[in-house]
Amino acid sequence: MRTQVGIIGAGPAGLLLSHLLHLRGIESVVLELRSRDHAEKRVRAGVLEQGTTDTLIEAAVGARLLREGLPHQGIELRYGGAGHRIAFEKLVPGRAITVYGQQEVVKDLITARLADGGDVRFEVDDVALHAIDSGEPYVTFGGERLDCDFIAGCDGFHGVSRPAIPEGVLTEYEREYPFAWLGILARVKPSAEELIYARTERGFALHSMRSPEISRFYLQVPPDEDIAEWPDDRIWAELKARLETVPGFVLATGEIIDKGVTPMRSFVAEPMQYGRLFLAGDAAHIVPPTGAKGLNLAVADVRLLTKALAHWYGTGSGDLLDGYSRACLKRVWRAQHFSWWMTTLLHTFDSEDAYAHRLQLSYLDYVTSSEAAATTLAENYVGLPYGSME
Numbered sequence: 001m002r003t004q005v006g007i008i009g010a011g012p013a014g015l016l017l018s019h020l021l022h023l024r025g026i027e028s029v030v031l032e033l034r035s036r037d038h039a040e041k042r043v044r045a046g047v048l049e050q051g052t053t054d055t056l057i058e059a060a061v062g063a064r065l066l067r068e069g070l071p072h073q074g075i076e077l078r079y080g081g082a083g084h085r086i087a088f089e090k091l092v093p094g095r096a097i098t099v100y101g102q103q104e105v106v107k108d109l110i111t112a113r114l115a116d117g118g119d120v121r122f123e124v125d126d127v128a129l130h131a132i133d134s135g136e137p138y139v140t141f142g143g144e145r146l147d148c149d150f151i152a153g154c155d156g157f158h159g160v161s162r163p164a165i166p167e168g169v170l171t172e173y174e175r176e177y178p179f180a181w182l183g184i185l186a187r188v189k190p191s192a193e194e195l196i197y198a199r200t201e202r203g204f205a206l207h208s209m210r211s212p213e214i215s216r217f218y219l220q221v222p223p224d225e226d227i228a229e230w231p232d233d234r235i236w237a238e239l240k241a242r243l244e245t246v247p248g249f250v251l252a253t254g255e256i257i258d259k260g261v262t263p264m265r266s267f268v269a270e271p272m273q274y275g276r277l278f279l280a281g282d283a284a285h286i287v288p289p290t291g292a293k294g295l296n297l298a299v300a301d302v303r304l305l306t307k308a309l310a311h312w313y314g315t316g317s318g319d320l321l322d323g324y325s326r327a328c329l330k331r332v333w334r335a336q337h338f339s340w341w342m343t344t345l346l347h348t349f350d351s352e353d354a355y356a357h358r359l360q361l362s363y364l365d366y367v368t369s370s371e372a373a374a375t376t377l378a379e380n381y382v383g384l385p386y387g388s389m390e
């Protein structure tokens with residue numbers, strides 16, 4: 001089998017890359033470990049930056065997003081018994097976020113690729129990358145061989161692409177956090193129209209949503225928390241304790257339809273390329289979800305990779321491919337800082353560290369009272385425009 005670009009992984013990065021390449025007349029084959037059903041049902045991110053929404057609409061995979069996505073013009077920071085709105089419409093006019101589940105993005109992309117005759121293979125095992133430092137790389141899987149010009153490693157943090165790069169080439173930067181997020185999806189109308197980021201002495205909580213009928217919540221928990229320790233009643237009681245902290249706010253409860261514990265990690269591997277292998281999305285970098293950046297970074301990477309590959313196929317010049325990692329990493333590191341900063345600002349750390357605690361409250365007071373500080377948060381949250389970072 002032969003194609004132009006072999007893509008490992010059918011998450012948002014791999015699927016969008018395949019779709020954008022198709023729009024430029026470049027062939028690809030996507031190889032995915034899990035089943036289509038699994039990929040389409042995996043509950044993960046749900047906050048789309050302005051640039052991500054624009055990209056999906058421009059690429060003609062945004063029809064359902066436009067119909068069903070929930071545009072939001074602000075978020076609330078809740079602490080010390082009061083809520084403070086960060087108003088995007090005032091601070092960053094014309095830029096906003098759209099709440100639309102990652103699994104819906106994945107469904108739309110799979111539907112589009114298959115409708116266009118795209119080659120997306122699910123439940124493919126034993127994927128291995130070969131000759132990535134030659135001009136003729138290839139991928140083997142399940143007894144078959146796929147020859148290609150380039151390989152895109154879009155297989156997430158635990159995939160096989162990054163480990164295929166020889167030892168000593170990559171520099172890895174990592175930060176672990178002393179907590180995890182317990183996330184639930186519940187069949188209940190959101191209790192507020194916008195996301196609420198709540199900092200309390202009991203720990204952080206996030207009120208979010210996926211649709212007018214489905215809410216998403218997160219609780220800060222210890223890093224290796226066992227989900228079995230959290231029956232539904234305990235989850236609702238803790239969410240109420242952390243969110244019902246301002247007068248008049250009542251948390252609506254309902255049936256919990258999905259729950260899990262997600263570790264919090266910051267990670268970057270540089271460079272995001274080696275020979276004919278290019279990494280994109282979580283395969284190259286991870287952020288804690290507090291800044292809602294993971295999915296959005298994956299989209300930004302594959303936009304750049306598409307442009308660089310189209311330039312190579314159109315002109316024979318490898319200039320943009322050579323600069324791919326450098327171009328991505330500026331945005332990646334901005335998002336790393338923002339995600340780390342939001343995490344540090346809103347979570348409860350070691351209670352013995354009274355000094356750090358006071359600093360945290362001081363910064364929260366600043367960001368909720370100074371327009372300059374609030375604008376910094378808002379412009380990072382909705383996403384810096386493409387072209388401003390690369």
Ligand SMILES: Cc1cc2nc3c(=O)[nH]c(=O)nc-3n(C[C@H](O)[C@H](O)[C@H](O)COP(=O)(O)OP(=O)(O)OC[C@H]3O[C@@H](n4cnc5c(N)ncnc54)[C@H](O)[C@@H]3O)c2cc1C
Pocket residue numbers: 008009010011012013014031032033034039043044045046047102124127154155156157158159160262280281282283289291292293294295298
């Ligand atoms: C459990 C979890 C919860 C998250 N929650 C949030 C959230 O609430 N908010 C937020 O902003 N971000 C969240 N994120 C981050 C966000 O979902 C990711 O940043 C985003 O999925 C990145 O997309 P990707 O395509 O790069 O990687 P992925 O979505 O991870 O896709 C990689 C794909 O590669 C496949 N794959 C892996 N190994 C192989 C292999 N050997 N061969 C073939 N295929 C392979 C995987 O099955 C997967 O389909 C979460 C991530 C995780 C893991």
